[in-house]
Amino acid sequence: MVNFTLNGEAVSVDVADDTPLLWVLRENLELTGTKFGCGIAQCGACTVHLEGQPTRSCVLPVAAVKGKNITTIEGLMKTAPGKALETAWVAEQVAQCGYCQSGQLMTAAGVLKNAKGPLSREEVLDQMSGNLCRCGTYNHIAAAVVNAQKAIA
Amino acid sequence: MDERKPLPMRYVSTNKKGCSPSCEGRGMSKSLTISPSSRKLSRREFLVRSGAITCAVMFSSSDILSSARAAILASDSESEHSPHISPNIWVRFLSDGSVEIVCPALELGQGAHTSLPRFVAEELDIDWNDAKVVQAGVNDELYGNPLAWNTQITAASRTCVGYFDVLRVAGAQARYVLLDAASRLWAVETTTLSTEPGIVVHHESGRRIAYRDLLEHANVPDSFPRFFALDELPQPPDDYFGDPPPSIVAPRAETHDAVPLKHRDKYRLIGTDASRRDIEEKTRGTASYAMDIQLPGMLYAVVETGPTPSSTPTEVDDADALKVAGVEQILRLPYGIAVIGSRMSAINKGRRKLRIQWRSDTTAHPYDSKDVLDEFASMARNPAFPAVRAWHQGDRNELSRVLSYPDTGEHYTFEMTSELVYQAPLEPQNATIAVADDGQSALGWVGTQWPTVDLQTVASILEIPPEKLTLHVPYVGGGFGRRLEPGAIVDAAHIAKTIRRPIKVIWTREDDLKRNPFRQALACKIEATTTKDGSICAIRHRIVADSWLARLFPNYFELYQQTDPGNWVGARHAYDIPLQAIDVITPRRSIPICYMRGIGVAQIKFAQESLINQIAARLGVDAIQYRLKQLRAEPRAINVLQTVADMSDWGQRGPAPDRRGRALGVAYTPYSNAHVAMVADVSIDQSSGQIRVHQIWCAVDVGMAVQPDIVISQMEGGITQGLSVALLERVNVSAGAVQQTNFHDYPILRCTDAPPITIKLVDLGAPMAGVGELGMMQIAPAINNAVAQIIGTHLHALPMTPENVLEALRGKATDA
Numbered sequence: 001m002v003n004f005t006l007n008g009e010a011v012s013v014d015v016a017d018d019t020p021l022l023w024v025l026r027e028n029l030e031l032t033g034t035k036f037g038c039g040i041a042q043c044g045a046c047t048v049h050l051e052g053q054p055t056r057s058c059v060l061p062v063a064a065v066k067g068k069n070i071t072t073i074e075g076l077m078k079t080a081p082g083k084a085l086e087t088a089w090v091a092e093q094v095a096q097c098g099y100c101q102s103g104q105l106m107t108a109a110g111v112l113k114n115a116k117g118p119l120s121r122e123e124v125l126d127q128m129s130g131n132l133c134r135c136g137t138y139n140h141i142a143a144a145v146v147n148a149q150k151a152i153a
Numbered sequence: 154m155d156e157r158k159p160l161p162m163r164y165v166s167t168n169k170k171g172c173s174p175s176c177e178g179r180g181m182s183k184s185l186t187i188s189p190s191s192r193k194l195s196r197r198e199f200l201v202r203s204g205a206i207t208c209a210v211m212f213s214s215s216d217i218l219s220s221a222r223a224a225i226l227a228s229d230s231e232s233e234h235s236p237h238i239s240p241n242i243w244v245r246f247l248s249d250g251s252v253e254i255v256c257p258a259l260e261l262g263q264g265a266h267t268s269l270p271r272f273v274a275e276e277l278d279i280d281w282n283d284a285k286v287v288q289a290g291v292n293d294e295l296y297g298n299p300l301a302w303n304t305q306i307t308a309a310s311r312t313c314v315g316y317f318d319v320l321r322v323a324g325a326q327a328r329y330v331l332l333d334a335a336s337r338l339w340a341v342e343t344t345t346l347s348t349e350p351g352i353v354v355h356h357e358s359g360r361r362i363a364y365r366d367l368l369e370h371a372n373v374p375d376s377f378p379r380f381f382a383l384d385e386l387p388q389p390p391d392d393y394f395g396d397p398p399p400s401i402v403a404p405r406a407e408t409h410d411a412v413p414l415k416h417r418d419k420y421r422l423i424g425t426d427a428s429r430r431d432i433e434e435k436t437r438g439t440a441s442y443a444m445d446i447q448l449p450g451m452l453y454a455v456v457e458t459g460p461t462p463s464s465t466p467t468e469v470d471d472a473d474a475l476k477v478a479g480v481e482q483i484l485r486l487p488y489g490i491a492v493i494g495s496r497m498s499a500i501n502k503g504r505r506k507l508r509i510q511w512r513s514d515t516t517a518h519p520y521d522s523k524d525v526l527d528e529f530a531s532m533a534r535n536p537a538f539p540a541v542r543a544w545h546q547g548d549r550n551e552l553s554r555v556l557s558y559p560d561t562g563e564h565y566t567f568e569m570t571s572e573l574v575y576q577a578p579l580e581p582q583n584a585t586i587a588v589a590d591d592g593q594s595a596l597g598w599v600g601t602q603w604p605t606v607d608l609q610t611v612a613s614i615l616e617i618p619p620e621k622l623t624l625h626v627p628y629v630g631g632g633f634g635r636r637l638e639p640g641a642i643v644d645a646a647h648i649a650k651t652i653r654r655p656i657k658v659i660w661t662r663e664d665d666l667k668r669n670p671f672r673q674a675l676a677c678k679i680e681a682t683t684t685k686d687g688s689i690c691a692i693r694h695r696i697v698a699d700s701w702l703a704r705l706f707p708n709y710f711e712l713y714q715q716t717d718p719g720n721w722v723g724a725r726h727a728y729d730i731p732l733q734a735i736d737v738i739t740p741r742r743s744i745p746i747c748y749m750r751g752i753g754v755a756q757i758k759f760a761q762e763s764l765i766n767q768i769a770a771r772l773g774v775d776a777i778q779y780r781l782k783q784l785r786a787e788p789r790a791i792n793v794l795q796t797v798a799d800m801s802d803w804g805q806r807g808p809a810p811d812r813r814g815r816a817l818g819v820a821y822t823p824y825s826n827a828h829v830a831m832v833a834d835v836s837i838d839q840s841s842g843q844i845r846v847h848q849i850w851c852a853v854d855v856g857m858a859v860q861p862d863i864v865i866s867q868m869e870g871g872i873t874q875g876l877s878v879a880l881l882e883r884v885n886v887s888a889g890a891v892q893q894t895n896f897h898d899y900p901i902l903r904c905t906d907a908p909p910i911t912i913k914l915v916d917l918g919a920p921m922a923g924v925g926e927l928g929m930m931q932i933a934p935a936i937n938n939a940v941a942q943i944i945g946t947h948l949h950a951l952p953m954t955p956e957n958v959l960e961a962l963r964g965k966a967t968d969a
Contacts, residue, residue, distance in 0.1 A: 016478070019498040027496055032445035033438025035630075037579050038662040042896035045579060073438030089436045090428065093862060096262030096870055098435030099442060099579040099630030125904040132896065134579045134631050135262055136873025136928075138904035140866070 004065045006031075007075025017063035022046045024062045025072060033073035033102045037132070044131030047103035048072050054110035056130075073102035081109055081152060088148035096135035104131050108145045112152065119149050237368050240330045242295055243273060243323035250351070250365035252279055252327075257289045257296035257316060259307040259602060261632040263925050264863040266430045268313050269320055271859070275422040276324030276415060278348040279364065286430050291604040291624045300388070300397055306603045308637055308748075309393060310825065310923025313859050317921065318402040325414055326377045334370040335362060350421075378410040379403050385417075386920050392722040392825045393752070417857060426862040431628060442630045443600040444659070446585045451655040452481065455500050456644045458489040458668060459511035461519070461889035462745060466490055466509050473506040483507075486647050493648065497659065519889035520744045522674065526570050529676035529697040532738050534568065540695060540736035543716045544725065547691075547732035555682050555691040555732060562683035562690070563771065567764035571756040571951040572883035574672035575893070576749045577901055580630020581665040584642035586611065587655035594621040595649065600629040602636040610639045614646035633874070634748040638670065638705060662895045669891075670747030671884055673698040673720060675756045679764050687772040688783060691732035694724040694761075698753065699746045700739050715739060723754030723930075726761060727790050727823040728783040744886055751929030754824055755875060756951065762820040762934030763947045776819050776938065777803060787823075789854045789917050793830040794821055796852035796915050801832035808942050810836075815847060818939025820931040827922035828854040831872075831931040834908075835939035839962065842955030844880055846936060849910045853927065856919035864924050865912045871928020872910055877902030879933035883952050 003012045006029065013028045020039075025031045025048070034057055037045030041056035048057045049071035050064075076082035085105055095101045111119070111127045121142045128141065237248045245253040254270040270286045289296045289305075297303035300315035328348060335353040336343040339360060347354050354361050381403035388397045403411060417423070434440035458464065469490055471483040479499025484491040490509055494500040513519075532538045545552070556564070584599040584607075595615055601607050604626050612619040629636060645658040660668065675698035682691045700717035703710040710717060716737040724735045749755075769779035777798050784790040798804060801817060808817040815836045822829050834848040849872060858864045881900050885892040893899040933951060941947045946961050 015496075016498070019496070023497045027447075030447065032441070032447075035442075035579075036444065036581070036659070038896050040662070040895055040897065043579065043662075077437050086433075086436050090432055093429060093432055093866065095429075095432055095435035096866065097579065097629060097631040098262060098431065098440055101435050102438040105436070105438075121909070125907070129903045129905040132579065132901055132903065134577055134633070134874065134901060136870035136877075136902075136907070137866075138873060138907035139869060139910060141904065 002062050002066055004067060005069045007071055007078070013062070015062055018061045020058050021048070021060045021062050021065055021070070022057040025057060031072050031074050035099055035102055037100065037103075042132070043100070044103040044107060045100050047106040047131065049076070049106060049110065052113065054107045071106075073105060076106060076109055081112055081148075084148045084151045085109060085112070085144070088144040088151060092140045092144040092147065094137050094140040094144050096137055100131060100133045104128070104133065104141055107131050108141070108148070111145060112149055115149060118153075119146055121146060238330070238371050238373065240327040240373050241323050243320060244277065244327040246327070246364065246368050246371075247285075248365070248368065250363070251283050251285050252277070252364075253285045253287050255287050255289045255296075257298070257305060258312045259604070259626055259629055259632075260288070260431050261307060261602065261629045262431070263312070263867060264429050264860060265307065265312055267427060268859045268863060269316055270430075271422045271427065272317055272320035273324035273327070275420055276321040277327045278350055280350045281422055281427060283351060288626060291608050291626065293605050299401075300391065300394060302394075304603070305605050306637070307632065308602050308634065310925040310927065311391070311394070312923070312925070314388065314391075314921055314923050318400045321414055322380050322401050325380050325412065329377060329412060330371050330373055331364055331367050333372070333374070334367040338362070338367070338370050378412050379408060380414050381406050381411050382414050383416050386918075388920055389826050392725060393718050423859055424857065424861070426860055429863070435628070441627050442580055443585065443598045443627055444580055444583050444630065446598045446627075446657065448585065448587055448655040451585065451587075451657055452493050452495060452652070453497050453500055454484075454491045454493045454644065454648050454656055454658045455497075455504050455661065456486065456489045456491045456658065456664070457504055457507055457509060458664070459509075459513065461513050462743060463514035463517055463889070464488070464511040467512045468510040470508040473508075474503040477503040477506060479503075482652065484648055484651060486644065489644075491644065491648050491658075493652065493656070501661070513889065517743045517889075520742055520886045521888065522573060522884065522886040525742055525886075526572065526674050526676060529674065529740065530568065530570050532697045532740070533676040533678040533695045536695075538738060540738045541714050541716050543714065543718070543721050543735045543737045545734040549734070552691050552693065552732040552734055556680050556693055559682045561685040562687070565681045565683070565764060565768055565771075566678060567760050567767065567947070567949070568678045569676070569756075569760040569763075569949045569951070571675045571759070573674045573744065573886065574749060574878055574882050575666055575669055575884050575899055576631075576633040576635035576672065576747070577899070578629075578631025578633055578635055581662055582640035582660040582668075583658060584640075584645040585655065585657040586642070586645040586649040588615060588649045588653055590653065592650075592653070593617060595623075597622060597624045597642065597645070598627060599624065599639075599642045600636060601626060601639075601642075602629070602632045602634075603638070606637075607639045607642050611642055611646040614643065615650050633750045634672070634752075635669065637701075637747060640665075640668065666884075666893055666895065666899060667891050670701070670745035672749035673700070673746045673753065675720065675753060677757060677760050679760050681764060681768065683768060683772075687768070687774065687779075689728060689730045689768065692730050693734045693736065694721070694757065695736045695738070696721050696724060696753070696757065697738040697740065699742050699744075701746050701748050703739060703741060704745060719748050719752035721753060721757070723752070723757030723824075724761065727787045727828070728765075728780075729786055730783070743889060750871065750874065751926045754822070754926070755878070755929040755933065758820065758822050758930050759879075759933040759937060759951055762822070762931070763937045763941070766819075766938040766941060767947060770941070776808060780819075780821050784821075787828070789828045789919060790821060790823060790830075792915055792917060793828045793852040793854050794819075796913055797830040797832050797850050800850040800852065800911060800913060801834070803832060808939070810943050814943065816939045816942035818935045818937065818942065820934035820938060822930040824927060824930060825923055826856065826919065827924070827927055829868075829927055829931055831935045833932065833935040833939055835936055835943070837940065837943050837958060842958035842962065844936060844940065844953055844955075844958060845906070846876060846908045848908050849932070849935075850913075851910065851928075851931070852913050852915055854915050854917065854919065855922045855924050855927070856916065857921040858914055858916065859921060861914055864914060867924045868912045868928040869910050871926065872932050873902060873907055873928075875929040875932035876907070876936075878929070879936055879951060880953055
């Protein structure tokens with residue numbers, strides 16, 4: 001049994017310790033907002049927050065989150081920064097195919113959280129280079145993050 | 154037939170035998186039949202058939218259907234509501250006042266679920282908020298694209314263009330039913346009635362009635378009057394599909410009861426922006442892709458395949474794999490070994506413990522990407538190698554003579570090669586299939602661009618009639634051409650046939666890359682001759698590439714004189730050149746080829762637009778001015794070039810490197826009735842050879858823009874993807890085996906290398922043109938033309954790697 005806190009609620013799953021968190025979230029806990037893209041932490045589609053910081057769930061053994069706090073896109077969307085990001089993302093019409101977007105938003109939430117001051121386009125992109133988007137929405141992502149930060153401030 | 158037009162391929166498909174793609178790819182040994190038909194079903198037929206569609210599958214465990222995730226069923230299936238009234242297959246008035254609109258195309262992120270229903274809503278005249286969008290089921294006869302072989306394909310930038318007339322007539326028919334009801338209710342002529350969004354109005358009497366209140370009075374007629382368009386330019390021929398067939402929309406009022414469609418000057422929805430229907434779900438993480446399907450009792454499977462496309466398993470030792478907890482079964486497929494179990498992590502673990510010996514087809518020469526491209530380049534270079542003349546203009550002998558012995562001007566050549574490219578949609582191939590207990594029917598879920606082919610492939614593997622398979626087509630996590638043919642669903646069908654439990658097959662990224670049909674490797678050589686005043690008087694392209702069409706649709710390949718238009722239509726251009734020829738060689742090789750967004754156009758334009766700059770440079774003429782001179786008869790071309798010159802401050806700044814070492818490069822590309830001009834601001838790190846793009850300006854004329862912000866997003870996305878392909882992407886194959894495995898050794902563009910992009914739409918009143926592929930076509934030549942400004946020579950290979958730049962800097966390649 002592995003126990004951890006998922007989006008603010010205690011969960012308990014009966015899986016092997018080395019099971020990647022991604023598959024535990026998607027299969028056991030049926031939260032499919034977190035996506036499988038590459039399986040080797042290269043694309044960022046599986047990004048979740050571990051203790052509030054973005055991390056790649058496809059290479060994170062579930063044992064590593066025992067007793068810890070995990071937030072997925074479903075949880076983020078219930079928070080104030082998540083709602084600000086959602087509003088900015090929709091206003092900017094960011095998503096195309098959308099498959100990478102949960103991961104983009106999770107990383108963006110980390111960027112907002114760690115920001116020391118107003119973010120420029122370049123500062124946002126520098127911190128989001130671990131998240132691939134094949135549709136080419138990068139400019140819209142940067143604009144949405146900058147706008148979300150302004151909305152929160 | 155006018156020589157300028159390619160073979161009108163559209164007509165080819167009306168062959169009642171259909172075409173039979175011979176899918177020799179893995180697991181696709183059965184021949185497929187695409188049965189295009191232009192026959193429209195009567196409403197009665199439709200109701201019967203749609204009933205069959207939704208009720209075809211009976212499960213003993215009846216909860217499979219009902220507990221298939223509600224979100225999926227709601228988003229992708231045929232409506233579960235009973236329509237109050239349904240004037241045609243596209244529109245259903247519901248009693249709550251909302252209107253369901255069926256969208257025949259797949260939502261790939263290109264906005265189909267927004268743009269297409271707005272055609273209906275515009276003509277029907279409803280409040281857009283009252284429109285509910287429903288994904289059509291899979292049925293070529295009902296939902297085929299009239300301008301794309303009458304099949305339900307979402308590709309080739311044909312979605313808006315192809316469905317425009319069908320859907321606006323659908324909206325007009327629905328409105329006609331309501332006007333007819335109001336006219337009977339109020340005993341007035343329909344011609345005295347008009348509509349406001351959702352309301353029928355009789356101006357004379359001031360009476361008004363909401364659509365929903367008319368439903369009880371509405372009758373759907375057995376036939377509708379003909380609808381006609383006022384003062385509209387006809388849809389021009391398409392570069393790939395040729396002449397459009399006669400439209401459902403008449404060009405003028407042919408009968409006394411013909412009803413005019415809205416003129417574009419009166420459009421309220423088309424031409425304005427609306428939030429895309431898929432955006433909110435995709436932002437919140439609640440959008441469902443095929444990857445997200447979960448069924449009760451479902452098992453997962455991964456499939457181990459051999460090192461080359463022709464490999465088949467001989468000896469298999471699965472003892473250790475079967476010991477892994479969670480692995481339930483190992484199944485031998487014709488081309489691989491499936492590991493099946495309850496959890497992905499378990500079957501991935503089990504897969505690693507398989508010990509398999511593979512046999513490869515030793516008769517086929519093993520593919521080596523470098524050797525193949527060298528061979529293609531020598532075929533392009535060697536005029537003695539036989540080629541098919543795919544298209545020409547002017548006298549053939551005169552063309553040869555002018556190219557061989559220029560009278561007064563100069564002779565130019567440009568050679569290029571382009572390597573295999575992986576389309577790399579971010580959602581890896583996956584599919585779910587559930588076969589009924591009796592094996593006679595099935596359900597499937599797949600992300601696809603051409604569900605007809607998936608449906609027929611799976612039905613053929615399951616040995617059931619296609620109508621016994623209900624295929625759900627949820628949002629697609631990236632198409633880009635890759636999803637024109639079945640992938641993981643072939644595995645799923647083979648497995649589901651045997652194990653009779655719902656099965657989801659997921660290709661790992663490594664599988665997705667290894668088993669991918671790639672964008673064609675291509676070599677070409679262009680020769681051109683100028684007159685004394687420097688204008689081009691003769692041009693000949695020789696293009697060498699393997700073919701998607703030849704592999705899957707040999708009938709079409711034959712009808713195109715054994716050429717693949719995807720490889721050569723990019724050689725057609727708008728420049729005013731009297732003597733032209735396109736010669737094509739299509740060698741077949743063992744690595745499967747598939748179209749990618751932009752088809753071969755994105756490759757040929759690299760050579761063509763680089764050559765134009767080379768000529769301008771030799772003449773000492775500004776590259777934009779030189780193009781303008783050659784495009785005198787094309788006002789739309791002139792307009793986009795002048796617009797992008799203004800946007801980029803070309804006149805003031807000039808293309809030459811500035812103090813920062815940054816130079817400008819221009820490219821102009823017409824494609825299928827769209828015109829695009831781009832300027833890229835580029836620098837090169839001369840020690841590493843790394844090209845960096847700092848800024849991009851792009852002027853686009855797609856005629857009538859259905860939704861301007863979607864056009865801009867498609868352009869930006871295409872340009873960004875095109876930049877990635879132009880600078881970074883290539884697949885190497887050695888001894889038949891793909892060398893790259895995942896995004897660490899097949900890098901795609903990251904956001905830190907994505908430049909700001911400014912797009913401007915311009916419109917001189919032309920009919921709508923497709924957009925999806927446009928952005929891919931100018932970026933590589935625009936960069937190359939800037940590179941030539943910086944280092945004095947063009948590059949001749951895609952991708953434009955640092956090694957290529959360094960080699961050019963060392964003087965091994967020159968523009969001479």
